[in-house]
Amino acid sequence: MELLDKLKILGAAAKYDVCAATGCGPGGSGRAAVPAPSGVCHSFLPDGRCVSLFKVLQTNECLKDCFYCPNRIQRDGPRTAFTPDELAGLFMEFYRRNYVEGLFLSSGISRNPSHTMEQIIKTAEILRYKHSYTGYIHLKILPGAGFEYVEQAVRLASRVSVNIEAPTTEHLQKLSRLKNFREEIIGRMKWVHGLQQGGSLPAGQTTQFIVGAAGESDSQIMKTTVSLYREIGMRRVYFSAFQPVAGTPLEERAPTPVLREHRLYQSDFLLRSYGFSLSDLSFDTGGNLPLDIDPKVNFAVHNLHLFPMEINRASYKELLKVPGIGPTSARRIVNARRNFRITSLDELKNIGVVVKRAVPFIQVNGKYRDSYKLVQQLELWRESHDYPLPDNPLILYEGSHAVQAP
Amino acid sequence: MLSRLRKGCCLHEDELSESILNDGVIDVDNLNMDDVRRDYEKVFGTVGWLDGPKARSLAKASLYSSRYIARDRYHLVINIMKQALVYGPDYVLGRVSREARTFFNRARRVCIEISRACGFIRLEPAECPAGCVMAGRVEFTNDISDIVLRKLSRRSKNAPVYLVEKDTAYFLSGRKTASCHVRDLPFDLPDGGFSEFWEAYYDSQFIEGRKNLSLARKHLPQKCWSWVPEGKKLR
Numbered sequence A: 001m002e003l004l005d006k007l008k009i010l011g012a013a014a015k016y017d018v019c020a021a022t023g024c025g026p027g028g029s030g031r032a033a034v035p036a037p038s039g040v041c042h043s044f045l046p047d048g049r050c051v052s053l054f055k056v057l058q059t060n061e062c063l064k065d066c067f068y069c070p071n072r073i074q075r076d077g078p079r080t081a082f083t084p085d086e087l088a089g090l091f092m093e094f095y096r097r098n099y100v101e102g103l104f105l106s107s108g109i110s111r112n113p114s115h116t117m118e119q120i121i122k123t124a125e126i127l128r129y130k131h132s133y134t135g136y137i138h139l140k141i142l143p144g145a146g147f148e149y150v151e152q153a154v155r156l157a158s159r160v161s162v163n164i165e166a167p168t169t170e171h172l173q174k175l176s177r178l179k180n181f182r183e184e185i186i187g188r189m190k191w192v193h194g195l196q197q198g199g200s201l202p203a204g205q206t207t208q209f210i211v212g213a214a215g216e217s218d219s220q221i222m223k224t225t226v227s228l229y230r231e232i233g234m235r236r237v238y239f240s241a242f243q244p245v246a247g248t249p250l251e252e253r254a255p256t257p258v259l260r261e262h263r264l265y266q267s268d269f270l271l272r273s274y275g276f277s278l279s280d281l282s283f284d285t286g287g288n289l290p291l292d293i294d295p296k297v298n299f300a301v302h303n304l305h306l307f308p309m310e311i312n313r314a315s316y317k318e319l320l321k322v323p324g325i326g327p328t329s330a331r332r333i334v335n336a337r338r339n340f341r342i343t344s345l346d347e348l349k350n351i352g353v354v355v356k357r358a359v360p361f362i363q364v365n366g367k368y369r370d371s372y373k374l375v376q377q378l379e380l381w382r383e384s385h386d387y388p389l390p391d392n393p394l395i396l397y398e399g400s401h402a403v404q405a406p
Numbered sequence B: 001m002l003s004r005l006r007k008g009c010c011l012h013e014d015e016l017s018e019s020i021l022n023d024g025v026i027d028v029d030n031l032n033m034d035d036v037r038r039d040y041e042k043v044f045g046t047v048g049w050l051d052g053p054k055a056r057s058l059a060k061a062s063l064y065s066s067r068y069i070a071r072d073r074y075h076l077v078i079n080i081m082k083q084a085l086v087y088g089p090d091y092v093l094g095r096v097s098r099e100a101r102t103f104f105n106r107a108r109r110v111c112i113e114i115s116r117a118c119g120f121i122r123l124e125p126a127e128c129p130a131g132c133v134m135a136g137r138v139e140f141t142n143d144i145s146d147i148v149l150r151k152l153s154r155r156s157k158n159a160p161v162y163l164v165e166k167d168t169a170y171f172l173s174g175r176k177t178a179s180c181h182v183r184d185l186p187f188d189l190p191d192g193g194f195s196e197f198w199e200a201y202y203d204s205q206f207i208e209g210r211k212n213l214s215l216a217r218k219h220l221p222q223k224c225w226s227w228v229p230e231g232k233k234l235r
Ligand code: SF4
Pocket: A062, A063, A064, A065, A066, A069, A070, A071, A072, A073, A107, A108, A109
């Protein structure tokens, strides 16, 4: 098969994998797709995702039967593979022309995991030693890969990942009869974690969930996510909204709304960068994050007793709980007020606070914005979602800001 | 001035006409930084933060802000330095004043343009008597050609990079940026012979169920469409 045809097939087969540079940042769907902080976006696809890495499979032949995957063994379609030399050469041509910033190499499992891992590692070795390429390489660790291959991948790559796909063994069984959650996935993640301690793998280890394919809830996903961060030192967890693929057992299943993926990313950011804990997140009765409200605003309306917060007094951690204030603006507020008292909303706006969002929850120099509309908005949020209120709630009404209930 | 102290960007004679301490023309190329610092400290007292990371952030922002094409660009930088010296660096870094906000907004816009340029400029190999070079066409709004050239040169270690903006070609000559007329280049400008592979790859990555053209257009603005082969697909 011609190189160009291989590229078409093996590029398309990798498109559902999410990596740092293609995942939506906090801007999320419908807003800004923010690349990884160090990443350079080299293009944008018609779906708004950024192209930064050359994302491709070594081969689309696969022995496994994952129900959502276009490469599953039972599915008909052209199968092909790059030789390590072909793939390394092609990547270097893209790289030197400034089309991409790095390589994201995944694969189906042809013959057995060891054989395919060998091909992946050979490709990385050619890049590192023959082409003296020192840039970013993300290698996928295949489920069931032997320890020696994991070790070599960790030595060569900037980042490795093992896809978890689902939050529990039971959920994974709904997606594949042949994948083993504990041994093949969590076991490999633990190996990587152990090998990483030696200082290799500068961009750490990541993983990815397929959201909505196994009937799992957001709370189950977030619970597993928290354990992955805590116990396996995962650098990032990615979420990929399930998209049905024709010719697979899940082809009839409805696609997962991209907004659900976005809410998971927002919650993940709250956990990683805003000091939130799992118990701060509110899920609906089905265990899912409400789609119609941002998780941080949701937290605020569940915890009205914490607000309004005085901008000149609140600690950094407290400021992070206010909608419209992120780590950067919270840090700027804390630094600026050392020599200066913040007295107006304009100053907050200059600092980078999204004033429109923050204003119902803050006081500036003892004053709050006496805006009935905004206060009413709070009331509406509370009523429309039937949120349970704290024991001694603060009530809000026109002309007041927050008054203790009689 | 702060940038100069931190060995960041260089402000020349015309830019220094509004310097805080200036009572005449300063020959910046022969300036003794210790003397400058002593002069500052006479007026503003000890400025300890000039040695810390806050000064570095400010210096970096002033470098980018001074590359923003606007008549008052140097005036704004000088004003911001005054504010930093009078109210402390946090006042400026926190963007409390309107000028500080404008200053950082400009720096951010310049950074965005640099980042876009580094991402969307496509280079093509060309042969010249001295060996292979990589050349690409560009069109900048701000004064960033040297910054982009240095960044791209860093990743193209074996082949010198040439950026062509209208009739002018920029390249590195030793550690300095040099320029010449396009007709004086020692090679013919290459065409995008490899774009077939790129377009095949680009087309393979799109997920139909997530189509969001307006988001794509927002990130890959129309101005850059002519730089990349896939630009026509976003029309
Ligand atoms: S292991 Fe599963 S998800 Fe991976 S390529 Fe094979 S079938 Fe697809």
